[in-house]
Amino acid sequence: MNKIRNFCIVAHIDHGKSTIADGLLESTGTVTEREAKSQLLDDMDLERERGITIKSHAIQMRYKSNAGDQYTFNLIDTPGHVDFSYEVSRSLAACEGALLVVDAAQGVEAQTISNLYLAIDAGLEIIPVINKIDLPSAMVDAVKGQIIDLLGCEEDEIILASAKDRRGIPEILEAIVNKVPAPKGSDEEPLQALIFDSVFDAYRGAVAYIRVFNGVLTEKSDLKFFASGIKYQAEEVGILGLRKIRTKELRAGNVGYLIANVKDVHETKVGDTVTHFKNGAPKALPGYKEIKPMVFSGLYPTSSEDYEDLREAIEKLRLNDAALTFQPETSLALGFGFRCGFLGMLHMEIIQERLEREYDQSIVTTLPNVEYYVFTKTGEKLIVDNPSEMPDAAKIDYVEEPYIKAQIVTPSEYVGSVMTLAMEKRGTYKNTHYIDPTRADLQFELPLSEIIFDFYDKLKSISRGYASFDYEFIGYRESDLVKLDVMLNGEPVDALSVIVHRSKAYEYGKKVSSKLKELIPRQMFEIAVQASIGTKVIARTTIKAMRKNVLAKCYGGDITRKRKLLEKQKEGKKRMKQVGNVEIPQEAFLAVLQLED
Amino acid sequence: MKKDLSIYIHIPFCDHKCIYCDFYSVITLEKVDSYLKNLLTEINFWAEKYKEQFEVKTIFFGGGTPSFMSPEYLGEILSEIKTKFFVSNDCEITMETNPGTVDKAKMIGFKAAGINRVSIGVQSFQPDELKFLTRIHDRKQAETTVLNTVEAGIENISIDLIFNLPGQTKSQWRRNLEAALSLPIKHISPYSLILERGTILNKMVLDGKVELQDADYDADLYDLTIDFLSKNGFEQYEVSNFCLPGYKCNHNLAYWRYKEYLSFGTSGHSFIGNKRWWNFSALTFYEQAVQTKGFAVSGEEELTEKQMEDEFIMLMLRSEGLDPDQLKKRFNSLWFEQNKVFLDELISNGFLAGENNFIKFTPKGYAVCDEILSKMY
Numbered sequence: 001m002n003k004i005r006n007f008c009i010v011a012h013i014d015h016g017k018s019t020i021a022d023g024l025l026e027s028t029g030t031v032t033e034r035e036a037k038s039q040l041l042d043d044m045d046l047e048r049e050r051g052i053t054i055k056s057h058a059i060q061m062r063y064k065s066n067a068g069d070q071y072t073f074n075l076i077d078t079p080g081h082v083d084f085s086y087e088v089s090r091s092l093a094a095c096e097g098a099l100l101v102v103d104a105a106q107g108v109e110a111q112t113i114s115n116l117y118l119a120i121d122a123g124l125e126i127i128p129v130i131n132k133i134d135l136p137s138a139m140v141d142a143v144k145g146q147i148i149d150l151l152g153c154e155e156d157e158i159i160l161a162s163a164k165d166r167r168g169i170p171e172i173l174e175a176i177v178n179k180v181p182a183p184k185g186s187d188e189e190p191l192q193a194l195i196f197d198s199v200f201d202a203y204r205g206a207v208a209y210i211r212v213f214n215g216v217l218t219e220k221s222d223l224k225f226f227a228s229g230i231k232y233q234a235e236e237v238g239i240l241g242l243r244k245i246r247t248k249e250l251r252a253g254n255v256g257y258l259i260a261n262v263k264d265v266h267e268t269k270v271g272d273t274v275t276h277f278k279n280g281a282p283k284a285l286p287g288y289k290e291i292k293p294m295v296f297s298g299l300y301p302t303s304s305e306d307y308e309d310l311r312e313a314i315e316k317l318r319l320n321d322a323a324l325t326f327q328p329e330t331s332l333a334l335g336f337g338f339r340c341g342f343l344g345m346l347h348m349e350i351i352q353e354r355l356e357r358e359y360d361q362s363i364v365t366t367l368p369n370v371e372y373y374v375f376t377k378t379g380e381k382l383i384v385d386n387p388s389e390m391p392d393a394a395k396i397d398y399v400e401e402p403y404i405k406a407q408i409v410t411p412s413e414y415v416g417s418v419m420t421l422a423m424e425k426r427g428t429y430k431n432t433h434y435i436d437p438t439r440a441d442l443q444f445e446l447p448l449s450e451i452i453f454d455f456y457d458k459l460k461s462i463s464r465g466y467a468s469f470d471y472e473f474i475g476y477r478e479s480d481l482v483k484l485d486v487m488l489n490g491e492p493v494d495a496l497s498v499i500v501h502r503s504k505a506y507e508y509g510k511k512v513s514s515k516l517k518e519l520i521p522r523q524m525f526e527i528a529v530q531a532s533i534g535t536k537v538i539a540r541t542t543i544k545a546m547r548k549n550v551l552a553k554c555y556g557g558d559i560t561r562k563r564k565l566l567e568k569q570k571e572g573k574k575r576m577k578q579v580g581n582v583e584i585p586q587e588a589f590l591a592v593l594q595l596e597d
Numbered sequence: 598m599k600k601d602l603s604i605y606i607h608i609p610f611c612d613h614k615c616i617y618c619d620f621y622s623v624i625t626l627e628k629v630d631s632y633l634k635n636l637l638t639e640i641n642f643w644a645e646k647y648k649e650q651f652e653v654k655t656i657f658f659g660g661g662t663p664s665f666m667s668p669e670y671l672g673e674i675l676s677e678i679k680t681k682f683f684v685s686n687d688c689e690i691t692m693e694t695n696p697g698t699v700d701k702a703k704m705i706g707f708k709a710a711g712i713n714r715v716s717i718g719v720q721s722f723q724p725d726e727l728k729f730l731t732r733i734h735d736r737k738q739a740e741t742t743v744l745n746t747v748e749a750g751i752e753n754i755s756i757d758l759i760f761n762l763p764g765q766t767k768s769q770w771r772r773n774l775e776a777a778l779s780l781p782i783k784h785i786s787p788y789s790l791i792l793e794r795g796t797i798l799n800k801m802v803l804d805g806k807v808e809l810q811d812a813d814y815d816a817d818l819y820d821l822t823i824d825f826l827s828k829n830g831f832e833q834y835e836v837s838n839f840c841l842p843g844y845k846c847n848h849n850l851a852y853w854r855y856k857e858y859l860s861f862g863t864s865g866h867s868f869i870g871n872k873r874w875w876n877f878s879a880l881t882f883y884e885q886a887v888q889t890k891g892f893a894v895s896g897e898e899e900l901t902e903k904q905m906e907d908e909f910i911m912l913m914l915r916s917e918g919l920d921p922d923q924l925k926k927r928f929n930s931l932w933f934e935q936n937k938v939f940l941d942e943l944i945s946n947g948f949l950a951g952e953n954n955f956i957k958f959t960p961k962g963y964a965v966c967d968e969i970l971s972k973m974y
Binding site: 523524525544546547548549550551552553558559560562563565566567569570572573 | 788789791812813815816819836837852866868873875898904907908911912915946948963964965966967968969970971972
């Protein structure tokens with residue numbers, strides 16, 4: 001066990017986590033250069049396209065140290081996005097050390113800091129690495145300063161690397177041997193293995209990625225999963241090389257996989273502890289949390305006959321995604337669909353994109369929202385994840401909404417603009433810390449609902465792309481929230497209802513009605529667009545009746561062309577959603593996302 | 598009993614290309630003679646196939662500018678048709694013409710060749726508008742062409758006018774209509790200016806050199822047109838067609854009543870049974886095809902029963918109105934039942950007029966005809 005090193009890499013997006021990983025894999029001969037395409041660890045197309053790691057995996061390497069000893073390294077990859085911060089924390093919990101990779105040209109960013117804090121909280125030994133030192137824009141000394149300030153380390157502890165041409169890789173390998181502690185724990189103790197990730201395999205069911213803390217996990221043994229409480233038998237156990245390598249047992253300190261005939265990933269929950277059914281450990285490892293979706297949105301099939309197909313597609317995605325929740329819902333405007341819960345906006349976008357690309361589903365999505373706690377005058381607590389289910393204002397005592405702590409790293413000249421943005425978003429300023437004289441790390445508390453759509457884009461645009469952002473959930477707080485409804489010719493369009501802060505309701509109502517006026521095509525009659533709180537109309541506008549829509553000429557016998565035009569128009573109409581007598585194009589349901597200032 | 602047939606002959610030659618025109622045309626005359634030969638070949642080819650089933654009820658020379666050709670040219674085509682097909686004695690034979698291309702003597706020649714209806718592309722009576730449209734004539738020439746035609750013994754005259762030109766006011770447009778009705782014409786086709794792909798005008802608009810007036814203004818001008826013409830005794834029998842009693846264009850009616858037709862020449866469409874086919878548009882392809890095969894089909898489609906029903910409904914509603922019994926007889930259709938609620942709503946909102954179970958668009962309905970059709974089953 002003293003020859004095992006379990007570690008991970010923490011970095012801001014694009015700071016070179018994957019190239020460092022590739023460099024380690026190659027240098028240890030785990031993969032050849034040819035196999036190492038680029039960014040080996042990200043094996044989902046979508047991940048590679050977006051240049052981010054969504055799901056974590058692990059890989060084992062053998063390394064002979066300069067002192068001549070043979071070591072086993074387990075590199076555990078961590079998801080690189082704030083939506084998946086719980087998964088990050090579980091991956092970190094499976095390690096004893098972390099490489100902190102900082103881009104020499106970019107310096108310390110928000111995600112560097114937040115992930116570093118998670119790693120420090122998890123008690124990991126940190127090895128600082130400055131990557132991309134070969135870049136012409138590299139500012140190695142400045143970044144060194146930032147890291148020293150952040151970590152309190154010595155300058156000579158920082159490894160300078162250029163993973164692209166493998167510079168610094170040997171130093172990193174030695175540092176892993178010398179600085180990352182060997183795992184503690186014992187083969188003799190009752191089994192305790194942490195699930196830090198799980199994936200779905202169409203033939204084998206759920207495959208759990210685990211770190212054994214105590215005991216020995218052997219095939220054929222009966223197992224208990226603490227969170228689900230269900231009994232399983234270990235069917236196959238092994239380590240993770242480039243592929244799964246069956247070893248039949250995993251000893252304390254090691255990392256590997258477990259297949260136990262579990263039908264989907266909802267029973268191999270990330271953070272859960274596996275032990276033996278008989279003579280098992282009395283306690284689970286600390287830190288398990290039930291994953292809870294934070295952002296909710298209605299997903300509807302474009303045409304109602306595709307409802308069952310959409311259900312099947314979502315169910316298939318859910319097999320591999322413990323964080324995705326869904327339940328059927330009905331909208332007067334959109335018909336039958338599903339209310340889905342996501343970890344965050346990125347997670348939501350990924351699911352939507354996978355449904356469209358991999359499952360060929362054409363979907364209409366409603367405006368995403370957070371989950372509200374509504375306390376009624378009768379003392380009940382209601383959990384509302386769909387604005388149209390908000391009870392009548394007269395029945396509500398008060399409402400609570402989720403808040404987050406935001407960490408924003410920005411060049412100091414943009415501090416003012418960042419402050420203004422955070423205030424617009426109902427933020428509370430907490431404190432500022434200067435990473436170096438030119439860059440500030442600002443902390444705010446903000447309602448989650450204010451950051452889920454455009455906060456990040458706005459932050460990027462006010463800081464010319466330089467500010468970075470990360471956040472964590474801190475709890476529910478009371479807010480003065482109201483439900484705002486949209487009516488077309490007097491008919492409420494439930495899918496357009498939103499919950500907004502009272503101070504923003506009037507402005508929002510005005511924007512949403514004028515945006516709808518822009519997006520709903522003129523029809524054969526006039527359409528009144530109204531935004532209201534309860535029975536009080538706070539904004540209204542009118543879409544005038546269409547007065548002319550006819551092709552003047554129909555001669556020469558080219559009726560084929562005319563018919564095709566008509567067929568196309570009919571197709572277009574089919575994709576519209578009907579509320580009362582008004583036809584609403586799908587874009588209108590997302591219009592609320594694109595409200596400009 | 599023979600079925601009715603309409604024949605369209607496309608004459609692609611013009612002396613220049615107008616900015617708004619998207620019809621196939623060429624502005625060189627070197628191919629005029631070979632084109633005639635090819636037309637005759639094509640006529641022979643199709644006559645052999647279809648002669649026995651049909652009696653020709655209408656013939657239409659469109660373009661291009663048919664009147665750019667000599668009377669003998671059109672005469673030769675007509676006599677070939679009359680020899681190879683059964684042509685009815687009261688066959689309507691229309692020629693499109695542009696003012697400034699025909700004098701009185703030439704018009705007498707066309708009359709002698711068999712032309713009995715003339716459609717004149719006047720487009721406007723106002724100098725600035727004509728200049729914008731790149732027409733070669735002026736108001737005087739337009740008027741003279743109408744009068745020459747009458748004097749040549751052809752009284753069945755139609756003129757085309759274009760409205761909603763950039764900057765055109767309501768009173769300017771009204772003056773055009775008044776000028777038209779001061780002439781001895783029987784039929785008028787006022788079109789709203791359409792931006793067609795590939796036209797010079799389209800490019801001018803894309804380049805921001807010309808700004809079109811909006812759809813509401815277009816609708817105002819259209820309302821004005823219908824109102825003005827109906828007060829002056831003209832009946833609307835299609836979206837863009839108005840006439841004095843007894844002067845509907847039989848050729849166009851044949852399209853709209855879903856009758857069968859053959860077309861000769863570049864880009865023409867033919868429709869027989871459940872088949873529609875169309876010729877090559879480019880003159881070189883057309884010539885090559887006719888010379889090697891005797892015909893010049895570049896594409897065809899076989900219509901399903903449903904497509905035919907859709908077309909039938911679309912065409913009838915665009916023009917004279919729809920007779921449920923006729924629809925039922927021809928297509929065994931449930932259309933009326935399926936659209937009952939919508940049709941009733943259209944009637945009560947003044948888009949459709951329903952009499953004795955016969956439905957026809959009101960002026961308000963014609964204006965949004967495509968919108969309504971796209972909402973039907």
